[in-house]
Amino acid sequence: MHLTHAIFLFAAAAIVDDLQATSWTAVAVCSFLELLVAIYGGYFGAGIGFITLGMLTALGMRDIHGMGAIRTLLAATINAAAVLTFILARAVLWPQCVVMIAGALTGGWFGAHYAQKADPRKIRAFVIGLGFAMSAYFFVAAR
Secondary structure, eight states: OOHHHHHHHHHHHHHHHHOTTOOHHHHHHHHHHHHHHHHHHHHTOTTHHHHHHHHHHHHTOOOHHHHHHHHHHHHHHHHHHHHHHHHHTTOOOHHHHHHHHHHHHHHHHHHHHHHTTSOHHHHHHHHHHHHHHHHHHHHHHTO
């Protein structure tokens, strides 16, 4: 089975399990917000995973692994569109790009490998704690 197909099936199962009672209005609002995140993420990219996880939580999802699969699929789509745009605009510095690709592939593989073994409650607590810590840091640093 192809990896993208497996992610889609896993994410679809998580959606069915967690989001059966979600209204179409909530889905439409979150879809529009994700469009805004995609526009922001295609250029800047920082924090789109956290924002997407927050929206999925607001929709009622609780399965952190399913949320991670959806987040990864959305981030990959956003980044693929951005990469294509930058390549067509001839705005890519290829030597630096190759190093970043190697780092991203290595980090992605190890991240996915260890995320499957992690306790979802600990991941949730870590993500919330990291979000609060980053918010506090930027609040203090902005003064």
